[in-house]
Amino acid sequence: MSTVNTVSSGNSGSAQPDLLHSEEEEAVRxxxxxxxxxxxDAAGVITRTESDAPHDPSLWKSLADSMGMAGLLIPEEYGGQGAGHREAAVVLEELGRAVAPVPYLTSAVVATEALLACEDGELLAGLAGGRRTGALAVGLHTAPGAAFKTVRLENGTLSGELTGIADAAVADVLLVPADDGGLHAVEAGAATVTPQVSLDPTRPLATVTLDxxxxxxxxxxxxxxxxxxxAGAGLLASEQLGLADWTLAETVRYLKERKQFNRPVGGFQALKHRLAQLWLEVAHxxxxxxxxxxxxxxxRDADVAVAVAQAYAAPVAVHAAEEALQLHxxxxxxxxxxxxxxxxxxxxxxxxxxxAGAHREALAGLVDLQAP
Structure with a gap:
């Protein structure tokens, strides 16, 4: 039975957004x-990243199927929860705190949003119940509004190669853009998926070859x-928030326990200043x-809000992780x-x-603040 009931997706009727978490969102968290x-647990994630199968299928099944989290963005008519982006953001924040090796962002958010735009009820129903996993065959580095690579459409079949596709290795269906201007569904078994070297082993990349x-x-x-x-860029900021929040909290905990000259390391003023600065960045x-x-x-002003979030999120998350590594x-x-x-x-x-630079450039255009 699903953990999440149908909930409202925020405060569309109010003059100003309420950014505090609702009771339903806290229940999801x-x-x-x-x-x-x-x-x-951390040891389990580390072990998985050192293997050929970094994804955790049992964790994904529990999250997507048993708890119904894969269907948060999908309307009830397609078997989803009929919730919204605020609830999905809470899920991603927690997944970021655990660097969980599951395809939630790529399947339950990015692929789902593409299918919602196409109104494909059949595939949405599969993703909502956790029976299937999807991946948008666009390079993970691609920003909203940027050009993306397509493959050739010939006699109803697709041929070509796409690189940098996140979580393609565990996808059941690939959503592939073609040169006819359309988005096409391809069963993963009909494609050749070759792993690529990826800096982040918990979100592996692959080359997808279609023949x-x-x-x-x-x-x-x-x-x-x-x-x-x-949607992927906007909700990625919540994953980055969870990551930054965990690294800050873990660093503070460690510095309270680690002693030097018979006193906690966290008591040194220089380190206090670094942590205080990091706390402000995470709060923002x-x-x-x-x-x-x-x-x-x-x-409401989604393009602007997403650009602002991503212009700020990446430097903060990287800074928090770098400080954690150094201060440990x-x-x-x-x-x-x-x-x-x-x-x-x-x-x-x-x-x-x-x-972050691409989003700052996009933001300048959105608010008509061009460089001289």
């Missing part, structure tokens, strides 16, 4: 955190891809991420400690769905 506490693969046209690619990438990131999620839910001293440099996973995820996220 508690449920996901409990699951991750029991089934996504006469049967395909079904879903709709126009341009609006679907833009909608999917915008929380506001930007929450605003992006609310804007996506309500449709020698132990932070070991593979046994999970902080390296957070740094790798933060660095990989800093180019996912557009760099």
């Amino acid at each position: 508690a449920a996901v955190r409990d699951l991750l506490t029991d089934h996504c 006469g693969a049967p395909a079904r046209r879903l709709g126009d690619a341009a609006p679907a891809v833009h909608r999917a990438l915008r 990131l929380r506001a930007a991420a929450r605003n992006a999620a609310d804007a996506l839910a309500t449709g 001293g020698g132990i932070g440099m070991t593979w046994e400690h999970p902080v390296h996973l957070y740094l790798k995820r933060a660095k990989a996220d800093s180019i996912a769905y557009g760099t």
Whole structure:
């Protein structure tokens, strides 16, 4: 039975957005955190990243199927929860705190948004119930509104190669843009998926090669891809928030316990100043991420809110992870400690769905603040 009931997606009727978490959102947070506490410990994630199968299928099944989190963005008529981006943001924040190796962002957000744009009820129903996993076959580095690579459509089949596709290795269906301007569904078994070297082992990349693969046209690619990438970028900020918040809290905890000259290291003024600065950055990131999620839910200035969030999120997440590694001293440099996973995820996220610089440039155009 699903954990999440149908809830409202924010405050579309109010004059100003309320960025505080609702009771329903806190319930989602508690449920996901409990699951991750029991089934996504740091040692287990590290072990998985050192294997050929970094994804955790049992964790994904519990999250997507048993708890119904994969269907948060999907209307009830298609078997989803009929919730919204604010609730999905809470899930991603918790997944970021655990660097959980599951395809939630790529399937339950990005692929789902593309299918919602195409109104494909059949595939949405499969994704909502966790029976299937989807991946948008657009490079993870692609920003909303940027050009993306397509493959050739010939006699109803697709041929070509696409690189940098996140979580393609565990997808059941690939959503592929073609040169006819359409977005096409391709069964993963009809494609050749070759792993690529990825900085972040918890979100692996792959090259997708199609050679006469049967395909079904879903709709126009341009609006679907833009909608999917915008949602991906906006909600990625919540994942980056969870990552930054965990690294800050873990660093503070460690510095309270680690002693030097018979006193806690955290008591030294220089370190206090560094942590205080980082706390302010994380607090500002929380506001930007929450605003992006609310804007996506309500449709109010979503392009601006997403650009603001991503212009700020990546540098903060990377800074938080770098500080965590440095302030943990020698132990932070070991593979046994999970902080390296957070740094790798933060660095990989800093180019996912557009760099901070790309979003700043987009923001300048959106608010008509061009460079001289």
